[in-house]
Amino acid sequence: xxxxxxxxxxxxxxVVLLLIWMxxxxxxxxxxxxxRYVLNNLRRPEWTTPSLSNWRGFGNYEFVLKSKDFLFxxxxxxxxxxxxxxxxxxxxxxxxxxVNRTFPxxxxxxxxxxxxxxxxxxxxxxxxxxxxxxxVLGLQGLAVNGLNDxxxxxxxxxxxxxxxxxxxxxxxxxxxxxxTSAYAVIMMVTWQWTPFAVLIFxxxxxxxxxxxxxxxxxxxxxxxxxxxxxxxxxxxxxxxIVVMIQAIFHLSLYAEIEIVSRGNGNKNLPYLIGEFxxxxxxxxxxxxxxxxxxxxxxxxxxxxxxxxxxxx
Amino acid sequence: xxxxxxxxxxxxxxxVEVIPPLDLTIExxxxxxxxxxxxCGKSTLLRLIAGLEDTSSGKILIDDxxxxxxxxxxxxxxxxxxxxxxxxxxTVRKNIAFPMRMAGVSDAEQEKRIAAAAxxxxxxxxxxxxxxxxxxxxxxxxxxxxxxxxxxxxFLFDEPLSNLDAALRVGMRLEICEMHSRMETTMIYxxxxxxxxxxxxxxxxxxxxxxxxxxxxxxxxxxxxRNVFVAGFIGSPRMNLFSGPEAAKHDAAxxxxxxxxxxxxxxxxxxxxxxxVAEHLGSDTFIHVHDTGLADTVTVRIxxxxxxxxxxxVFLTPQxxxxxxxxxxxxxxx
Numbered sequence: 001x002x003x004x005x006x007x008x009x010x011x012x013x014x015v016v017l018l019l020i021w022m023x024x025x026x027x028x029x030x031x032x033x034x035x036r037y038v039l040n041n042l043r044r045p046e047w048t049t050p051s052l053s054n055w056r057g058f059g060n061y062e063f064v065l066k067s068k069d070f071l072f073x074x075x076x077x078x079x080x081x082x083x084x085x086x087x088x089x090x091x092x093x094x095x096x097x098x099v100n101r102t103f104p105x106x107x108x109x110x111x112x113x114x115x116x117x118x119x120x121x122x123x124x125x126x127x128x129x130x131x132x133x134x135x136v137l138g139l140q141g142l143a144v145n146g147l148n149d150x151x152x153x154x155x156x157x158x159x160x161x162x163x164x165x166x167x168x169x170x171x172x173x174x175x176x177x178x179x180t181s182a183y184a185v186i187m188m189v190t191w192q193w194t195p196f197a198v199l200i201f202x203x204x205x206x207x208x209x210x211x212x213x214x215x216x217x218x219x220x221x222x223x224x225x226x227x228x229x230x231x232x233x234x235x236x237x238x239x240x241i242v243v244m245i246q247a248i249f250h251l252s253l254y255a256e257i258e259i260v261s262r263g264n265g266n267k268n269l270p271y272l273i274g275e276f277x278x279x280x281x282x283x284x285x286x287x288x289x290x291x292x293x294x295x296x297x298x299x300x301x302x303x304x305x306x307x308x309x310x311x312x
Numbered sequence: 313x314x315x316x317x318x319x320x321x322x323x324x325x326x327x328v329e330v331i332p333p334l335d336l337t338i339e340x341x342x343x344x345x346x347x348x349x350x351x352c353g354k355s356t357l358l359r360l361i362a363g364l365e366d367t368s369s370g371k372i373l374i375d376d377x378x379x380x381x382x383x384x385x386x387x388x389x390x391x392x393x394x395x396x397x398x399x400x401x402x403t404v405r406k407n408i409a410f411p412m413r414m415a416g417v418s419d420a421e422q423e424k425r426i427a428a429a430a431x432x433x434x435x436x437x438x439x440x441x442x443x444x445x446x447x448x449x450x451x452x453x454x455x456x457x458x459x460x461x462x463x464x465x466x467f468l469f470d471e472p473l474s475n476l477d478a479a480l481r482v483g484m485r486l487e488i489c490e491m492h493s494r495m496e497t498t499m500i501y502x503x504x505x506x507x508x509x510x511x512x513x514x515x516x517x518x519x520x521x522x523x524x525x526x527x528x529x530x531x532x533x534x535x536x537x538r539n540v541f542v543a544g545f546i547g548s549p550r551m552n553l554f555s556g557p558e559a560a561k562h563d564a565a566x567x568x569x570x571x572x573x574x575x576x577x578x579x580x581x582x583x584x585x586x587x588x589v590a591e592h593l594g595s596d597t598f599i600h601v602h603d604t605g606l607a608d609t610v611t612v613r614i615x616x617x618x619x620x621x622x623x624x625x626v627f628l629t630p631q632x633x634x635x636x637x638x639x640x641x642x643x644x645x646x
Contacts, residue, residue: 214364219411
């Protein structure tokens with residue numbers, strides 16, 4: 001027995017477990033994507049059991065590619081993920097810099113800031129769409145109505161009345177509508193994930209060298225220049241980590257989309273898979289394979305862009 | 313120009329007064345060293361001059377202009393930090409250019425000054441590297457380069473050599489001294505190492521608990537320490553200080569004799585003792601003598617070598633006129 005055999009033997013269970021963990025679902029998905037497999041079909045009951053005799057070749061893939069929602073789902077996936085990434089990174093950096101200062105009650109503020117991250121995605125969705133964004137009963141509806149009432153009451157006021165009489169009547173936005181439901185999802189997920197970014201940026205800011213800042217002060221750097229030339233480069237690595245982790249998570253958003261509009265006008269690939277999986281497992285599996293490919297493309301781009309920052 | 317005057321400056325952190333009212337003048341072109349044990353307020357004093365800390369009261373004047381309320385960057389001072397404080401994601405060139413970039417100096421002028429600084433500091437080959445790829449000594453030189461290009465009226469050094477190894481430290485010490493004699497700019501240098509203070513300074517300011525114990529040239533402090541603290545702090549190895557009957561013989565509360573001003577003999581002398589540890593440096597030998605009845609240990613320094621070993625009996629004789637006498641308040645008696 002060479003000296004490497006024993007360590008390898010000891011590693012085997014973990015490696016085998018991981019392989020099973022990954023390979024079994026993947027190969028089953030691949031298998032289902034090449035056969036006709038539906039949950040319920042009265043005319044062709046033989047399709048309801050998976051079997052090689054129902055071979056369909058690339059038929060499922062063709063079906064998915066031709067379905068009207070597929071391209072839209074991919075675009076929408078990328079739109080949602082990119083918007084959330086940009087918003088959380090910008091908000092995260094700004095809030096982290098703000099909270100990093102010393103002020104009374106900082107501990108409480110920090111805990112409150114982190115708390116949205118502990119809300120379950122489904123609860124988050126219900127909370128936002130019903131209590132905040134609802135055009136009638138939500139905070140949005142109340143605020144818009146309040147603003148309209150205020151403008152109306154000021155229209156007859158002397159001196160400034162003419163100004164308010166030029167104001168239009170504001171319409172509350174319905175975020176369950178086809179055109180706007182993606183924005184609602186972006187808002188609620190940004191709200192939930194900004195704390196994650198804040199948390200990571202804050203720990204990084206605490207390790208920032210204070211003498212560097214003092215040196216910059218003596219070098220004549222304004223607060224903005226210090227932020228731009230010291231803090232932002234210092235945050236390069238944590239930003240890379242936040243972008244990477246969030247990209248992985250948000251490609252598989254589901255609960256918020258379901259709750260906001262049941263996919264009406266706002267689908268991403270996982271949601272499309274879910275819709276197909278109501279009956280057509282073959283098509284759902286083919287979409288799943290497309291999702292794997294998309295995730296890999298995104299991963300390659302991310303690693304290209306971000307890997308360099310991480311390796312430095 | 314760079315004449316720095318502190319008038320009645322104090323600094324408190326909360327209720328703790330770290331610097332009681334203090335007056336100090338540093339003349340233009342002078343190399344002043346603040347020295348003292350750690351926590352004596354020397355770095356705080358430097359930061360007050362730099363403007364990184366606000367004074368609690370008192371005035372700071374640079375070239376007769378009151379700068380107490382002026383922002384750090386407008387005081388025309390440059391500071392070199394203990395940790396170098398280089399910007400890690402910028403190349404050496406950009407690090408050195410940073411203060412000029414902030415001041416809006418033209419690109420051509422920047423290039424010119426960077427080239428000059430790099431040449432003076434032997435950094436030309438490293439301009440496109442990042443600080444992480446440089447050795448400690450090189451980083452230190454980059455930090456100095458960043459200070460030089462601003463053409464400041466005074467340089468402030470905050471223990472700049474304490475992160476370097478012993479050999480490099482001696483080298484950098486010389487470089488800074490040479491830089492000073494070449495540029496003739498005021499320099500204020502903070503250190504806890506009295507050897508650095510003695511070798512570099514025109515003027516040493518000895519501090520303890522925020523109070524200036526003595527200001528003077530290195531040799532002044534060596535030959536005429538104003539009080540017991542300065543006597544014990546300046547000089548290496550430390551001065552031997554005795555109190556009690558031996559001091560009373562000289563009409564003083566405390567007397568001090570430097571190790572190098574004590575004769576050693578194996579046959580006769582004023583004080584008798586047993587040899588403890590002998591440190592052989594080649595050029596000198598330090599002998600720690602016990603059981604003299606004067607103090608726990610008396611250190612003596614003799615040039616060259618001497619044939620004594622652990623447990624031998626030796627006799628010590630102070631050289632005439634080299635005994636420092638101090639009164640009950642610890643002040644020098646002349």
